[in-house]
Structures are given as structure tokens and as C-alpha cells.
Amino acid sequence: MAKAPVLTPQAEDFPRWYQDVINKAGLADxxxxxxxxxxxPYGYGLWERMQREMDARIKAAGADNAYFPLFIPQSYLTREAEHxxxxxxxxxxxxxxxxxxxEEPVVVRPTSETIVNEYFAKWVQSYRDLPLLxxxxxxVVRWEMRPRVFxxxxxxxWQEGHTAHATYEEARDYAARIHREVYADFMENVLAMDVVLGRKTARERFAGAVNTLTLEGMMGDGKALQMGTSHELGQNFAKAFDTRYLSKDGGRELVWQTSWGTSTRMVGGLIMMHGDDHGLRIPPRLAPVQAVVLAIKGDDAVLAKVREVGDRLAAAGVRVKVDDRTDTPFGRRAVDWELKGVPLRVEIGPRDLESGTAMLVRRIAGGKEPVAADALAELCPRILEEDQALLLRLSRERREARTADVRTVEEAAEAAAGGWARIPWADLGPEGEARLAEQGVTVRCLVGEDGSVPGSDDAPGTVAVVARAY
Amino acid sequence: MAKAPVLTPQAEDFPRWYQDVINKAGLADxxxxxxxxxxxPYGYGLWERMQREMDARIKAAGADNAYFPLFIPQSYLTREAEHxxxxxxxxxxxxxxxxxxxEEPVVVRPTSETIVNEYFAKWVQSYRDLPLLxxxxxxVVRWEMRPRVFxxxxxxxWQEGHTAHATYEEARDYAARIHREVYADFMENVLAMDVVLGRKTARERFAGAVNTLTLEGMMGDGKALQMGTSHELGQNFAKAFDTRYLSKDGGRELVWQTSWGTSTRMVGGLIMMHGDDHGLRIPPRLAPVQAVVLAIKGDDAVLAKVREVGDRLAAAGVRVKVDDRTDTPFGRRAVDWELKGVPLRVEIGPRDLESGTAMLVRRIAGGKEPVAADALAELCPRILEEDQALLLRLSRERREARTADVRTVEEAAEAAAGGWARIPWADLGPEGEARLAEQGVTVRCLVGEDGSVPGSDDAPGTVAVVARAY
Structure with missing residues (x-):
């Protein structure tokens, strides 16, 4: 079918392509x-699926959900100076x-460390109450001067985790556990997104943290997006709120804390990492709708067939939707599902009934081919897993292809025009970082030579990953 | 075991009992x-389970989740006069x-009809876009002068539903469907709460609605709590925001709308409907923890046994928690689980190992008896269902026992001192309603003689249910 160019091509204007996708796929206004x-609803459906997958991982890491008020007394905010x-x-x-x-103005929470500590200070009495997860x-609300949807x-x-521990080591390890077992696991295995795990430089740290761990993804235009952060707060908030516990030997000790968050920003990351000129590509494990079965025409036999195929796919564990809105032209519906990035389209028309086939269209791997309708229930789950893996591989390959190893600030700035640079932190340092910042280029994170997360900024062999960022 | 009286007895001071339960069971601050x-966390766990059960029913009724902003321009609020x-x-x-x-102050949403309509007016173009669910x-925020937790x-x-329909009848039927298939079904079958379904009088209607359907529950002290409402909005907001659709015959018609909501207030209702002098009683289908397996002492053999029983109960589909915190005295832990209203306690000590038994304590039906440990996995799911039904029956029996049929305003006010009154609406009317209101007694809802929901205030045989309310 001949298609009107519904989206601005990425190569022409990436930000406009992004906004086009959001409008045309019905994600947000x-x-x-x-x-x-x-x-x-379609955008929120993505977020709901993210919430469900994340929530299960957060609970597996031992944290319980709770709810703190939206309104925070202004005075709380002022207790931690950097914050x-x-x-x-x-x-x-x-x-x-x-x-x-x-009498006292209240602020709408920008994050909840302060109000959480006010209550942790009451709830934590003895070492038996720790860890509190x-x-x-x-x-949350943070007034934005240059807003961009998602x-x-x-x-x-968002979700924001807040924990209190008896020792520095426990807090450090828990922040690292969330970073890897919750965030990285979710992003790689559900969002199919390649992310680089590292630590922030002092300049880029969360206000009030002693260490910030981050996950950085490369978007389709080569820029970076911070996908989530996990902070070691040390005893900064514990001191400000006097959050202490009675230790086994009877002392009144300050707790050690972490906080960590991911937000609807991940929806923006998903769009920009996997999308193409035809719209979204949703990783199958995330997709609210993994396969749509379309009736090409409205004969009774076709409608009966699409419903039968839909039922069979559902029985095979596929999240499936039947599109039998045949009063809307088939071409328009097909383009709409393509835009929405549904991983698989199964198209069935009168001719398919005779041959016992259906047209299977793969949004991620691309291509379409007729397959036996009876084989779909067995075929689709397998293809969905293949395409899940493919998306992750494509994002990893792009990041590798568009990352340059460099040695100077000038080379780093140049590489950041269309991708990322890696530069030894010993060669860059806070001064080089400041010079890059003047050109709108930031150190996204510090990583070990082997891809590990360094324990400190000056660990030997630490490499700075440098990019322009959203 | 000898227990300290942890809670103020209900008969002594019901509001203080309520506050005691909330504090001692760790529900909220x-x-x-x-x-x-x-x-x-324990209070939020109840809300999360409510959300999950409600969300499934809302989706089954065809509505999709979405998210509208917290901040609403002040000018939106003023467009619908009653609202x-x-x-x-x-x-x-x-x-x-x-x-x-x-430049323009913004209000924190008290409810979202206005901002929703601003977008419905954009999203609804033709009859094909309807119903929009x-x-x-x-x-949400509503400044409270006399606050009380939950x-x-x-x-x-809360959840707030907003829908737009092509016809009056469709909107009316959808409001009624939510009222019965979502709200009443959830409250009766999950919360095990007896609720009376009726319509509000003009005096008690939602600001901006043409009809408000309600569900009223009788609390332990005989007062009423409004558990949820479903509104027919007519075309009031559609007119204010010019929410129109292109009909099949080419006209530009105003939509007909509904809105409906339930909130964390249901947690308060749950406490006050099922709680007793020992604390909460959580209906098994709602309970985040349906059974707790307690180690009486910390021998290895006992600990091994409680974990084994815990695993077997989990395998039988019971939401189970193992309490092996034997550094806290057993009595204190038992009282805590009783306070928290966990439906079943399975207590295992050294002597039970010899006899192959466990002590099974039923929070809802009351009583404790030794049972064969091997029988628990088969027994517990059955008892949980029995006790679910028992709670609903108890709440229904209380409402029936404490509701009086009366004919005059004086009798109604007297009955409302310790329960509810039913009075023919023809005998009460808006004037009698106003006189009752002076004494702090309100018409909770209008019902048909047969318990149906009347189609109008003046339907023949309509009865007013009258009570003091939270």
C-alpha cells in the first residue's frame, strides 16, 4: 500500500520525529x-507494564510499598544544605x-528524602528495625523551564525507593543491588535496552548523595539518556533529621541510607532507543499488545477466523488484540498498529481463508510472509522472544558502533556530536569535565575498563563516558 | 497468655478505638x-490489593487507564457553575x-472532570470515538477542616473514572454498571462488606451531577460510610467544555457523561466494619497475608518445620508469611498478627513436632484448635473461604438488626442515634431531610422497597435510608 509520510524522518529532524510519534501513536498530549x-491510554499502558515488571523486582529485593504525602513543609527542604x-x-x-x-507555605514534593526521613526517625528505634526498605x-513536581513530553x-x-541500614557497607551494597538486579535487569531483559552502568562524577551527583549510580542509554540520534539512578546518601539526611537506632551494644547510631528512582522518562527512552521512521517498536516482553489480528474485510467468515486466531494466540499466552473495525480502511489500521509498534501483525482476508494462511508482519525484524494459520500459536511466542533479543542486540550494536575511544577534550567534544566518547578519567578530570560542559557535553558516568562500576572516582583505569544528553 | 489491653474497647470510645487500631497495626501516621x-507498608498493602482487584474489574468493564495532570488552571474549575x-x-x-x-495560579486537582473534559473535547471527533471510557x-487534594486518617x-x-457516550441511556446504563458490576461486586465479594446500593437525593448529589449512585456501609458503631459513588453527569460538563461528536447523520451533538470514584477511604471502612476489640479482621480474599506461620521457639527443627509448612501453604495458593523472628517474644508477635487481622495463624512449637500437629487460630470465626500439620494445605484454603463468607454475613446481619423502619422525622432521628432508619421518601421529603440535617442526620440514599435502585427520586415506593455518617 502507498503510505503518506506520517512521521518526520529521524534523519531530517529527530526531535520533531519524537514529537510526531508521541502525537500519532496517541501516547501523550x-x-x-x-x-x-x-x-x-496507549502511553499509560506502557507505563503500567513497566510498573508491574519493576514492582515485582523491587519486592523481590525486599522493599515494601508505602505512601508519603504530596505536600512537604518548606522547612524540611532546608535541613540538608546541598539538597x-x-x-x-x-x-x-x-x-x-x-x-x-x-501560615507556612508547603512545597509539592520534588522527591521525598526529607519527609521520608522525618518518619524514618520515628519508626527506626533499634537495630531490629533495620534494614528499613x-x-x-x-x-512529583519539578518546575521545568524547557519541558519535553516524557x-x-x-x-x-515515578517510583522512589528509600532505605535505612545499620552500616555503610550494607547501604552501599543495597544501592548497588537495586542498580543491577532491579534497574539493569528490567531495562535489559524487559525494555530490551542496552544501558551502561556507572557512577556519576561529583559534578553530576544527586543533591545530597555521596555517590550516585546511573544507567545511561544511547538514543537513536546518538545522545544519552539517564534512565535511572541509585544513590548512596551516606548519613547526610540521617544527620539532618537525627535518624538514629539503638545498636546491639546500646549506642545511638546514625543510619546509613540509599534512595533510587526511575520515572515515566523511561517511556521517552523507549521511544528514542527503539523507534524508527515508521513509529514505535515495542519490545515484546513489555508490549501491552504483543500481536494484533486484523480482519482485512468484514465478511462473517473473516471475522470468525480472526476471533478464532485471537483466542488461540491468547491461549498460547500471547497478549493479543483482535482488530475487527472493518468500517475503518484496512490500510489506515495497519499503519496505526505499525506506528504503535505492536510487535506482530496477523492479517487475514477472504483469500487467506481458502489457503488456510495468514500474513504475518514482523514490526521489529521487518518483513512479511504468509504462514499457515494453524501454526501461529506455536510460531508467535517463539518469534516474540527472537525479536526481544534482536532489539537488545541492535541497541547494543549501535552504542558500540557510535562510541569512540579518545584521549583529549577536543576529541571527546567532536565524538559527542553524533555519539559517545570514552576517555580515561585521568586524562579528563574535573577540569576537562568543566570545559566539556561549556560545550553542552557531560560526563554521563565513570566506568571501569572492564565495564564494571568503579568504587571511587579515582580508581585506577576509570574511564569517563562522555556525551550530549537529554 | 495474659494480654495488656492494647486497644481502647469499641464500646468505650469508638473513634479512639479506630485511631488505636491505625497506630498499633501500623496502618498510617x-x-x-x-x-x-x-x-x-501494612496499610498500603491493603490499598494495593484493593487496587489490583478493582483495576481488573474496571478493565473488564471496558475502561482504559490514563493519567491527567495534578495541576489544573483555576479558570477550568469555574466553567461549570455547581462544580x-x-x-x-x-x-x-x-x-x-x-x-x-x-501568571495564573493553578489548583491542585480536587477531582478531574474539568481537565478531562478539556481533552475529551479534543479526542472525541465522531461517533466512532464513543464510548470513551x-x-x-x-x-487528589481537598483541604479538610476536620481530618481523620483514611x-x-x-x-x-483514589481511582476516578470518566466516560463519554453518544446517548443518555448509554451513559445512565454505564454509571449503573460501574455501581453494580465493579463497586458492589468488589465490596461484597472481596471486602466482604455489606453495602446498600441507592441514589443520592438532590441535596447530597455530587457537584455537577444529575444523578449520583452510592454504596453505603454500616460501621461497627452503627454510623454510615459512603464507600463509593457513580455519577451521571448528563451534559453539564459537555456544555461547559463544548464536548461534541459528529453523529452518523452529520450533526454536532453534545456527549453524555459519567464519572465514578472510590478511594483510600475504603481502608477506613474496612477497619470500622470488620474490626473488633482485638484489632483488624481482614477478609481473606483481600488479605495481603492470609496465613502466618509462627515459630514459637527458635530450635532448628521448629524453624525447619515452619518453613516447610509455609512452602506447602504457598504451593496451595495461600498468601503466606513465615514468622521466625524468635528473638521477639512469641506472645508479642501473636498479638501483633491478631492486631493486623491476618485471617489464620499457624503456631508451631517443639511439642507440635512430636505430635505432628500445629495450633490453628482463626481470627475471624474465633477459636483455636490443634490440627494435623499435614492437613493444613488442604484445610486452610477451605477455612479462608468460609471466613470470607462469615464476615459478609456478620456485616449484613448487623445492618439488618440495627435498621429500624419508621414513619416520622422524630423516629428517624432517634433510630439514627445507634443505627439506621428506613422511612418512606413520601413521608420525609426534602423538608424532612432538611430538619434531619439540622441534627446531623442525613439521607444516605434512596432505595426501592425491594432493594432496587430507583430511577428517580419520586418513583413510587421509594424509601430513604437515614443515618449519621462519617
Missing amino acids: NGPVRGTMVIR VEGFAPELAVVTHGGGKEL INQWAN LRTSEFL | NGPVRGTMVIR VEGFAPELAVVTHGGGKEL INQWAN LRTSEFL
């Missing part, structure tokens, strides 16, 4: 208040409630 | 900003964002 967004400095410029402030001016799914919005949805 | 709450009048006194207003005073899980909080968590 801009909200009426600057920087906010309306997440439409307030980091967040003050982004706060939304409520000054009136119930028709009256409030809490997660919450919530909305990537930087004034309000976004 | 008051937040730092007046009227807000911190939902602790703004109802909500204006409860609004929280953000006047500053990103360090500057905002949306739900969202979110936090029941009336300035911020609460």
Missing part, C-alpha cells in the same frame, strides 16, 4: 499548565488552602 | 501538613513555581 502532560540548593529553583509552592493563606509509586515534565510519575 | 497522612461552588472552599492553590509568581489512579484527609488516593 501537552497539559494545560506549562510542562505538564496528559498520558493517553535544598539542588531543588529550590524547581519547587512549586502552595500558599493557599481551604480559602485561606497558609521502602518504595513508593507517586507523582523526558522533562514539570510533573512526572 | 498523620502527615506533617494538616490533614495529610503517611500510609505505612466550582462545590469545590472552591476545599482547593489548594499553587501561586509560585520555579522561583517566580505564576477512561480511568485514572491518582492523588476517612477524611486533605490528600487521598
